[in-house]
Amino acid sequence: MRKGVKSIETKHYEERDSFFDGLRKLDRRSFMRLAGLSAGIAAAKGLITPQGFQLISVAEAATPTPSAKPKFSFAYISDSHLYKQELNDRFVRSLLRAVDDINRLDPQPDFVLYGGDLAQLGQKEELDLGKQILKTLKAPVKMMVGEHDWFLDMGEHWRGLFGEPQYSFDHKGVHFVTLMSVNEKDFWTERGMTPMERMQTVAGLDNGLQSRFEVGAAGREWLKADLAKVDKNTPLVVFSHSPLYKYYKQWNFWTDDADEVQALLRPFKNVTVIHGHTHQLLSNQIGNIQFHGMLSTAWPWPYAPEGLPSLTVPMNRTDPFSNFDGCGDGRMDVLESGLVDKLYNLWDRNPVTVKSSYLASSGKQDRPPASKLPPY
Numbered sequence: 186m187r188k189g190v191k192s193i194e195t196k197h198y199e200e201r202d203s204f205f206d207g208l209r210k211l212d213r214r215s216f217m218r219l220a221g222l223s224a225g226i227a228a229a230k231g232l233i234t235p236q237g238f239q240l241i242s243v244a245e246a247a248t249p250t251p252s253a254k255p256k257f258s259f260a261y262i263s264d265s266h267l268y269k270q271e272l273n274d275r276f277v278r279s280l281l282r283a284v285d286d287i288n289r290l291d292p293q294p295d296f297v298l299y300g301g302d303l304a305q306l307g308q309k310e311e312l313d314l315g316k317q318i319l320k321t322l323k324a325p326v327k328m329m330v331g332e333h334d335w336f337l338d339m340g341e342h343w344r345g346l347f348g349e350p351q352y353s354f355d356h357k358g359v360h361f362v363t364l365m366s367v368n369e370k371d372f373w374t375e376r377g378m379t380p381m382e383r384m385q386t387v388a389g390l391d392n393g394l395q396s397r398f399e400v401g402a403a404g405r406e407w408l409k410a411d412l413a414k415v416d417k418n419t420p421l422v423v424f425s426h427s428p429l430y431k432y433y434k435q436w437n438f439w440t441d442d443a444d445e446v447q448a449l450l451r452p453f454k455n456v457t458v459i460h461g462h463t464h465q466l467l468s469n470q471i472g473n474i475q476f477h478g479m480l481s482t483a484w485p486w487p488y489a490p491e492g493l494p495s496l497t498v499p500m501n502r503t504d505p506f507s508n509f510d511g512c513g514d515g516r517m518d519v520l521e522s523g524l525v526d527k528l529y530n531l532w533d534r535n536p537v538t539v540k541s542s543y544l545a546s547s548g549k550q551d552r553p554p555a556s557k558l559p560p561y
Contacts, residue, residue, distance in 0.1 A: 255518030255519055255520055255526065256357060256358075256519050256520060256521050257294075257295045257356075257357050257518075257519050258294045258295065258516055258517060258518045258519065259294045259295050259296050259297065259298055259324075259516070259517050259519070260287045260290065260294040260296075260297045260298070260324065260514065260515065260516050260517075261297065261298045261299075261300055261459070261479055261514060261515050261516070261517065262280070262283045262284070262287070262297060262298075262299055262300070262319075262482060262514045263298075263299065263300030263301060263302070263461035263479040263480065263481060263482070263514075264300065264301065264302040264331065264461050264462065264464055264479070264480075264481035264482065264483055265279065265280040265283075265302065265303055265315060265481075265482045265483055266302055266304070266305040266333060266481070266483040266484075267280065267303060267304055267305060267311045267314055267315050268305050268306075268311060269308065269310045269311060269314075270310070270314055275508055276305075276482070276483050277314070277318070279482040279483060279508075279509065279512060280315070280318050280319075280482050281318060282482070282509075282532070283482050283513075283514040284318060284319070284321055284322055286514055286530060287322060287323075287324065287514065288321075288322060288323050290516070293323055293324050294324050294516065295324065295356065295357070296324050296325045296326065296327055296356075297322050297324050297325070297326045297327070298326075298327050298329065298424060298459065298517075299319060299326055299327065299328050299329060300329050300331070300424070300426065300459070300460070300461030300462075300479045301329045301330055301331025301332075301333075301334065301367075301426035301461045301462065302331030302332070302333040302334060302426070302461060302462070302481075303315035303316075303319075303331070303333075303334055304333055304334050305333055305388070306333065306337060306381070306384050306385070306388065307333060307334050307335060307336060307337030307338065307342070307343075307384050308337060309342050312334065312342055312343060312346055313346070316346050316347075327354075327361075327363065327424070328347040328348075328363075329350070329363050329424050329425070329426055329461070330343055330347075330350040330365060330367070330426065331367060331426040331461060331462065332367040332369075332387050332388070332398070332426070332427075332462075333384075333387075333388055335350075335367060335387075336369075336380075336383050336384045336387040336388075337380050337381065337383075337384040338380060350363070350365040351363060351364055351365045351404060351407060353411050357519075358419070358420070358523070359419070359420045359421070359422055359519060359523050360415045360419050360420070360421050360422070361421075361422050361423075361424070362408065362411060362412075362421065362422070362423045362424070363423075363424045363425075364400055364404060364408065364423060364424065364425045364429075364446075365400070365404055366398055366399070366400050366404075366425040366426050366427045366429065366440055366460075367398045367426050367427055368398065368399050368400065368401040368404065369387065369395055369396045369397070369398060369399070370396035370399075372386070372394055372395050372396055373386070376394075390436050390437045391435055391436050391437070395437070396441075397434065397437060397439050397440070397441040398427040398437060398439060398440050398441065399440060399441040399442045400425075400429075400440065400442055400445075400446050401442070405442065405445055405446060405449065408446065408449055409449055412449060412450075412453075415453075417452050417453050417454060418453075418454050419453070419523075420453075420454070420455045420456075420457075420522065420523015420524070421450065421453050421455070421456045421457070421523070422456075422457045422458075422459065422519070422523070422525070423450065423456065423457070423458045423459070424458075424459050424460075425440070425458060425459075425460045426460060426461050426462050427439065427440045427460060427462045428440060428443075428458075428460045428462065428463060428467070428469075428476060428478065429443045429446050429447065429458050429460065429474075429476070430443045430447070430469060430471060430476060430494075431443055431492070432463070432467075432489060432492045432493070432494070433489035433490075433491065433492040435489075436486075436489060438462070438463055438489060438492070447471060447472070447474060450473075450474055451472060451473060451474075453473065454473065455473070455522050455523045455524050456473055456474045456475070457474070457475045457476075457477070457523070457524055457525050457541075458474055458475070458476045458477070459477050459479065459517065459525075460476065460477070460478055460479065461478075461479045461481070462478075463478045463479075463486060464480065464481035464483075464484065464485050464486040464511075464512075465478060465480070465485055465486055465487075465488060465499075465500060465511075466478065466480070466497065466498065466499065466500045466529055466537060466539070467493075467494065467497050468494060468496045468497050468498070468539050468543070468544060469494035469496055469497070469544075470494075470496055470544045470545070470547065475524060475525075475541060475544045475545070476494070477517075477525070477527045477539065479515070480511075480512060480513040480514065480515060480529055480530075480531065481512055482512050482513070482514065483512065484511070484512065485500070485503050485510075485511030485512060495548075496543070496544060496547070496548050498537075498539070498552065498553045498554075498555060498556070499556060500531065500534075500537070500556060501534065501556040504533075507533055509532040509533050510532070510533045510534065511531070511534075512531075512532050513529060513530045513531045513532045513534075514530050515527065515528050515529050515530045516528045516530070520541060522541070524541035524545070525541055526538060526539070526540045526541055527539045527540075537553050537554075538553065539553055
């Protein structure tokens with residue numbers, strides 16, 4: 186190669202080294218510069234289309250109808266599955282892209298929900314890297330734990346960074362609850378598993394060795410005591426990592442004591458559950474409870490072969506040659522009723538809004554547009 190001419194590989198590693206060097210010294214100004222670099226790298230590889238979340242959001246905000254005007258909004262990011270930075274920078278770029286999406290919102294959301302599985306294997310370096318990136322969000326962050334964050338050290342490092350995994354708070358007339366929903370019965374002690382073997386087993390989901398997820402008796406007692414202080418007409422929004430219903434057991438898209446948790450939520454007039462874990466557009470209504478699944482920034486899961494909630498309007502089959510297709514972030518508009526309209530910001534696809542009226546009418550009103558390609 187001629188002197189002074191750099192190969193594509195050399196340029197890539199120089200960009201990557203610059204990216205992580207800046208990340209280690211991150212403050213708000215350097216974050217914006219790095220986010221731009223990240224976007225530039227992705228754009229150069231053809232991974233970003235001109236269609237953007239920001240433009241759609243502004244257009245929607247400019248023409249609200251009085252009845253649809255939200256009381257307030259919060260944003261969400263979920264399931265980033267970060268590895269140590271020297272192993273995989275693709276997922277880091279995805280999380281930075283989500284942070285950049287949300288920092289560009291005007292007005293800013295009241296807060297950002299992080300929906301769990303910040304790390305891939307619960308390692309200190311993975312969780313520390315995630316916290317470092319999330320602290321650059323302009324809006325306050327509410328954290329939820331996922332099984333990938335927990336089962337290496339049973340949540341010790343996650344707690345040190347973010348606090349207890351189960352808590353509640355009130356915001357503008359809505360009672361919010363964050364549940365730890367990925368407890369499992371002990372399958373590791375009798376088998377003599379090391380902490381990493383336990384973590385890798387849980388991360389495998391469909392291995393057949395682990396138990397199903399559950400909130401557990403202690404968690405349900407905590408929820409019962411927390412809700413006893415709340416008026417039954419107060420809107421509830423519950424955050425859980427696994428869906429608080431039973432979708433597909435073989436992949437652990439499942440919470441074993443979901444029926445008992447739903448019984449605690451049933452006395453309330455309007456209840457919304459927001460969950461991560463499934464990495465896909467997912468809509469469900471059971472009695473008075475509306476359920477919304479969140480997108481992942483790391484990868485999309487295919488739909489399970491059975492058990493898909495009937496109100497789900499499936500997303501298109503994703504392009505296997507695109508790192509970002511089927512991934513994304515989004516926004517929840519909380520209405521006066523306390524129910525939410527949800528905007529899925531699908532990267533490289535048209536955004537999709539699922540309104541609370543679609544769920545409340547059992548699919549008779551405001552049905553989201555069906556995909557033009559077969560789902561998977």
